[in-house]
Amino acid sequence: MILGQTFPYRRRRSVFTSADCWGAAVVHHDLLKAALRFGAVDEVHLFTETASTYTGDGVDLKALQELREDAGPEKVQVRSLEELPALCETNPYILIADIGNFGNLGLARRYNGERGYPVCCVVHAVSGPAALPQYLSILLLGRSFDSLVATSTAARRALEEMFAVASDLLGNAQGPVAGSQIPIARIPLAVDDSFLHPVDRIACRKIFDLDPAAVVLLYLGRLSADYKADLEPLIRAFGELKKDNARLLLLISGWDANDSYRDTLENLARSMGVGSSLRIISNFPYFAKPLLYSASDVFISPVDNVQETFGLSVLEAMACGLPVVVSDWSGYRDLVEHGQSGFLVPTLWNTDAGLECSKMAALLRPPGAERYLAERTVVDCSALTHYLKLLIDDKNLRATMGDRAQRRVRANFSWNVVVKQFRDLWANQLERMAHQADGRTSPGKLDLNAVYERFASDRIDRKRISIASAGLHLLASPSAAYAVRWPAWSSAQQMLQILEACREECCTVDGLAGKHGPCSGAASWLLKKGYLKVV
Numbered sequence: 208m209i210l211g212q213t214f215p216y217r218r219r220r221s222v223f224t225s226a227d228c229w230g231a232a233v234v235h236h237d238l239l240k241a242a243l244r245f246g247a248v249d250e251v252h253l254f255t256e257t258a259s260t261y262t263g264d265g266v267d268l269k270a271l272q273e274l275r276e277d278a279g280p281e282k283v284q285v286r287s288l289e290e291l292p293a294l295c296e297t298n299p300y301i302l303i304a305d306i307g308n309f310g311n312l313g314l315a316r317r318y319n320g321e322r323g324y325p326v327c328c329v330v331h332a333v334s335g336p337a338a339l340p341q342y343l344s345i346l347l348l349g350r351s352f353d354s355l356v357a358t359s360t361a362a363r364r365a366l367e368e369m370f371a372v373a374s375d376l377l378g379n380a381q382g383p384v385a386g387s388q389i390p391i392a393r394i395p396l397a398v399d400d401s402f403l404h405p406v407d408r409i410a411c412r413k414i415f416d417l418d419p420a421a422v423v424l425l426y427l428g429r430l431s432a433d434y435k436a437d438l439e440p441l442i443r444a445f446g447e448l449k450k451d452n453a454r455l456l457l458l459i460s461g462w463d464a465n466d467s468y469r470d471t472l473e474n475l476a477r478s479m480g481v482g483s484s485l486r487i488i489s490n491f492p493y494f495a496k497p498l499l500y501s502a503s504d505v506f507i508s509p510v511d512n513v514q515e516t517f518g519l520s521v522l523e524a525m526a527c528g529l530p531v532v533v534s535d536w537s538g539y540r541d542l543v544e545h546g547q548s549g550f551l552v553p554t555l556w557n558t559d560a561g562l563e564c565s566k567m568a569a570l571l572r573p574p575g576a577e578r579y580l581a582e583r584t585v586v587d588c589s590a591l592t593h594y595l596k597l598l599i600d601d602k603n604l605r606a607t608m609g610d611r612a613q614r615r616v617r618a619n620f621s622w623n624v625v626v627k628q629f630r631d632l633w634a635n636q637l638e639r640m641a642h643q644a645d646g647r648t649s650p651g652k653l654d655l656n657a658v659y660e661r662f663a664s665d666r667i668d669r670k671r672i673s674i675a676s677a678g679l680h681l682l683a684s685p686s687a688a689y690a691v692r693w694p695a696w697s698s699a700q701q702m703l704q705i706l707e708a709c710r711e712e713c714c715t716v717d718g719l720a721g722k723h724g725p726c727s728g729a730a731s732w733l734l735k736k737g738y739l740k741v742v
Contacts, residue, residue, distance in 0.1 A: 208633060210248040211324070212239065212303045213288070213312070215255065217270050223490045224270070228429075228462045230519060231305050231331040234396055238303070238329065238629065241397065241622035243278040247630035248301070251278070252294075253285045256696070287696070292319045300324040301633045305331065306341050313348025317652050325636035326353045327629075332514045333357075333365040335576040336568040342373040345389065352639035354632055355391045359538025362516035363393050392632055395541065396517050397625035400617055403497050403526040411502035415488065421456040422599050425503035425529070427496075428510075428520045430463035430472075430489060433574040436510040437581065438468075439475055444592040446479040452599055457481075460488040460499055500527035504605055505598045508533040509552065509591060511584040514577050518542055525549075526616040530608030532594045534586050542620070548612035550594035555585040667716055667731055671742040674710040678738035682706055697729045705729055706738060713742050 217226040218236040226232045242248045253271070275283045286294065294300070302324045304312050309328045316323040328345070345355075357363035370391075412419050424445065429435040438459065445457045457476075463469050469487050476485040491499070500506070506524035510533070517538035524531055525542070531549035533539045545551045560583035568576035598605050618624070660666070674682075681688040682703065693699050705726055708719060716727050733739040 208248045208630075208637065209250045209252055209298050209300050210239065210242050210303060210633075211252045211254055211291075211300050213254045213308065215267050216253055216274060217267060218274070218493065219270050220273060220494050221492050223462075223492050226270075227493055230429075230517075233519060234329060234331050235303060235305070237397070237399070237622070238626075240274070240277065241399070241626045242629065243274075243282055245623050245626045247626045247633070250282050250284060252300075253283070254288050254291060255285065256288055289696075291315075291324075295319050295324050299637050301636060302326050304328045306334065306338065306345075309353075310341060310344030310348050313344070313350075313353075314653070316350075317348075323350075323640070325350075325633070325640050327356065327633060327636065328354070329356045330358070330362060330366060330516070332516055333362055333369060335513065336565070337571070337573065337576065339369070339373060339376075339569070342369050343377060346370065346373050346377055349389045350640075351388050352636050352643075353389050354636055355389055356394050356629075356632070357391055358394065358396050358517040359541045360393065361537040361540075363391055365516070366391055392628075394628045394632065395538075395620055395625060396519050396522065397620050397622040398519070398522045398526045398616060400526050400621040403500070403523050405528040405613070406497055406501040408501055411498045414498055415458075415486075415502055417458070417486070417502055418454065418456060421454045422452060422505070423456045423458050423503040424505050424507055424595065424599075425458045425460070425499065425524070426507050426509075427459075427499060427524070428461045428508060430459070430461045430468045430487075432468065432581065433512075433578045434514050435512055436508065436515075437586075438472055438509070440586060440588045440591070441507060441509050442472060442475050442479065442481075442485070444588055444595065445485075446476075446481050447592055448595060448599060449481050449484060451596075455599065456484050456486065458486045458488070458499070458503060460491060463489040496523060497527055500524050500529055503529060505529060505595065506531045506533075506549075507591075507595070508539070509586045510534045510536050510539070511554065511586050512577055512581045513537075514574075515539075522616055522620050525612035526621075528609040528613045530598055530605050530612060532591065532598065544611075544615065548608055548615050550597075552591045552594060553587040555587070557583040557585075667727070667734070671713045671715055672709055672730065672734060672739045673713045673742050674706055675737055675740040677736075678706045678733065679710065681738060682710065694732055697732070701726065701729055702733060702738075705733060709739055 212235065214235065216236065216239065217224045226236050239251055243251055271283070271285065302312050304326050305328060309326055312326050355366060357366050409419055417423060426438065426441065432438070449455050459472065469489060472487065473482060473485065476482040488499070500523060506529040508518065508521055515537055518533065521531055521533055521539060521542050525548060531543055532552060533543060533549065534554050535551035536554050540551060543549045543551055560580060564576055564579045571579065681691070688703055689699055691699070693702060705719060708714060708722060716730050719726050719730055730739065734741070
């Protein structure tokens with residue numbers, strides 16, 4: 208079984224990259240690494256427009272090198288998207304997707320002949336009305352052997368509601384929708400507990416220059432009130448708690464796109480007289496995660512945004528032995544046993560706001576609906592303060608809950624446990640595809656020749672071509688040939704072979720292909736640049 212993905216692999220150990228910014232990117236990178244590490248798949252193929260484009264990017268090249276060092280160079284390949292149809296004829300692929308690129312994979316699969324590939328779509332966030340076209344594309348282009356993965360009970364229910372609306376829209380237009388039969392599995396996300404585990408607390412505090420005697424409260428996650436959590440109530444709760452404990456410290460860390468939210472939080476803390484007790488560490492490298500958790504005493508996440516459907520940072524904190532105080536929200540309640548591994552803070556939903564937002568959400572610019580609803584969702588600040596005080600005042604309670612949290616993660620949410628569920632899901636998808644359970648053909652193939660051919664005067668395959676003087680110059684001067692900026696999807700060697708063939712005789716594109724394999728694009732490029740000419 209081969210796991211394929213069409214988005215770049217960018218995870219770096221010691222550098223903050225785009226793989227650390229968004230939850231969806233974190234999830235896909237972690238899943239890929241876990242699938243290799245625990246033998247859920249035989250290989251991983253990273254598909255890009257051309258293999259040379261991928262490995263030519265310095266950041267990606269280093270990330271790829273690290274991945275191959277961890278998994279073994281033979282298990283990680285970079286392949287061109289042009290190769291995918293042929294590779295699917297002989298290899299059992301599972302293509303990983305998110306909601307955004309599921310439709311593209313489904314459309315491309317229609318050109319794969321007898322075999323294709325199942326798509327496994329891991330849904331990190333259940334986007335609202337603005338994303339409805341993406342749900343419609345899944346219904347139109349999905350097959351019964353595809354799968355959607357919801358990471359929490361609440362996320363699965365939300366997905367079912369979104370697809371019910373999308374299916375109703377399509378059903379009214381064209382009758383029953385076959386794609387609506389795509390199963391939705393519930394598989395949680397997980398953490399690498401060999402990486403995320405408690406580290407010496409005093410040493411970690413020295414790294415971040417934190418008071419070794421302080422009680423450190425940690426929030427770690429994206430710094431965004433629009434997409435993650437309004438942290439101003441947390442600052443206010445901290446201000447109240449600080450009155451009873453002078454050694455209290457609030458540490459806020461995460462990705463902040465332009466430091467704008469950081470400024471808001473720091474200004475509020477200063478206005479409340481606790482600015483000196485607030486530390487904000489943004490855009491830190493991947494390796495720093497366990498150090499930040501281990502430097503802290505209590506983890507907090509007062510999330511109020513519908514973008515949050517699981518809570519990966521909650522798991523990470525628990526894996527590092529921290530008790531957690533988090534919103535009773537979405538997937539968080541799947542992770543935290545209230546009163547055992549932490550506390551769930553009550554939240555209140557505004558149904559009037561939900562109705563009003565439903566009417567206009569599709570017209571709002573991102574993060575319109577998410578922000579509108581979050582601003583009207585209440586996290587019980589008094590309960591947040593109460594639960595934090597319990598843990599601040601009782602070191603033994605912190606230790607007991609932290610130990611339970613760590614054991615809960617190891618038993619239920621470590622990758623060596625969870626990746627087996629993905630492996631079984633993928634094997635089932637391949638089995639379903641082999642039986643072609645839905646028996647559907649592939650109508651609606653987009654033929655770009657039919658769409659655009661008439662834009663041009665004639666077709667290149669109707670012409671005979673030969674070498675031009677500029678092409679003769681390249682053949683006579685190898686140094687000049689290798690100074691040419693050749694297209695990324697070809698090579699100097701292939702181009703020179705085509706020029707040599709056209710010097711010997713006038714050729715058609717089909718004639719060249721018979722001797723040199725698929726080369727129509729290369730011949731067009733040489734003709735375009737004046738190295739070949741039409742006879």
